[in-house]
Amino acid sequence: MTNVFSIGSLNMDVVYQVSALPKPGETIQSLSRKLFPGGKGANQAVAAARSGGSVWMIGAVGDDSYGEALLSALQADGIRTETVHPTEGDTGTAFITVDAHAENHIVLAAGANGRLSPSDIPEWIWGEAAMIMLQNEIPWPVNWHVLESARKRGIPVIMNAAPAMHIEEEAFPLIPILVVNETELEAISGQRVRDLADARAAAGMLIVRGVNNVLVTLGSQGSLWVAHGEEEFWTPAFRVEPVDTTAAGDTFIGAFAAEYASGAPVQQALRFASAAAAIAVTREGAQISVPRREEILHFMEQRG
Template identity: 40%
Template sequence: MNKPPQVVVIGSLNMDIVVEADRPPLMGETVHGNQVHFIPGGKGANQAVASARLGAKTTMIGAVGSDAFGAGLLQALGQEGIDVGAVKTIEGSHTGVASIVLSQGDNQIIVVAGANGQVTVADIDQSEDKIAQADVVLLQLEIPLQTVIYAAAKAKQLGKTVVLNPAPARELPDELLQNVDVLIPNESELYLLAKVGAEVELEKAMDMLLQKGVATVVTTLGSKGAAYLTAAGESGLVNSHPVQVVDTTGAGDSFNAGFSYALAGGAPVEAAVSFATKVAALAVTKLGAQAGMPTLAQVEEFIAE
């Protein structure tokens, strides 16, 4: 039997405080909410859960605070079979929090980094043995940028495939991009990274990032699917799948995890993108980023349909 793909996720763990309302408030306005949910989140943890649900042997590297939220997040990841031995608990710090207003099928999010802001280069060095076992190392930008830069370089030194989800959006130095095998921005993140306006053709903007040393760019396009471009000149557009959208919070995270899982299992880029679009389609049909992540059986059933 083939061994399961091994994915190491280096990133954030948050408690998502999700308030449902008929519409978001305007600045200075108070509106009545309908429900509140306390849901384990953080881009890193979301991607780890999605990866584990698909069957990858998944390790999480990050930090939580010494509060009830931190203990709850570690317990939630442990229940998914994720190795949390490299998630440190920082005494006296609070766990990262995301405040999410969910209305009209979309969301507004404010993130407070908390312990996520204290994931250091030393933590990456201490976890080198775990990174060395990975097929794919998956990164995002909710921990300090210097740590992300160092982690990507360390993973490349160890011969690993590095996937970077450049969210939340910010400009990135070439020294990071040169160590990225697959960059997975959404459309607005793509144009920010390429430092061009949206009037520039999508493929041109993607090519500008290839010129900076990225090997492959995959741009998620929401309901339009995802486009990809490789340094070898392969390109294409993979359509999305029409579903009843309940909550888009974990859409990007599920896509990144689905892609990384498929890539870690040896799939070529186009097949990995196709698989990821199906994972993301299923993820948005349920409330909550982590709760909505599908299992491999559910994805296979969706493909069969």
């Protein structure tokens, strides 16, 4: 089995189900409140593990009950957590409001995620990692350190630029695979993205700036892969009735990483990831919604 490392956030998700998302200044009553293990780093780790990868999690949790619960959840999926650092203080949390159409608003409180530092990344991982996943819910100096170190050793990195933030020009050439949705692509490229043609043009701009491959996730419109050397292709999404889109992107990325790291061609890995994300949006919660490999393959077989 190839080792996939997720270096990123661990959050406890506090999810409020509502009829409609609140307007500015409006107070509304929630239909329910539930707690789910989450965080982009942990979600992607779970997706990769359930897709068949051998996964390690690198991150930080606080010394509270949330931290203990998050580690237990990862371990239940066979994810190695020895490299998750316990710190004093609170664990990261995400406050998520989901409406009747499965759209969501998310507010993050970094907690222990904000205390992760480059020194917390053990040197031995560079000899073990076949693939690394990064996200923007940990301090940028950690991501920069990982991108530089992985580049020197030829280790592929999937950089999920979420939440959207400014990326230094010097960092673009260090990114083998940049994953963005429409909003993140607009923020990073500076170009408006209204349709597939806009996404193609904006992704091409990031290739010119040094990124080797750009993967644009377009929700129900599928995904677009644009590579250095003008290779590109679009992968359609599977049609399902969504219930909660909270972890759809994380499921897609983790499933793609596991399949791609195992040696699957890009197009095969993208179709596999699309199926995983399609199943995830039909369920509530973040990690709890992530399907296992057997489910994904069965779903793909049924859909042809």
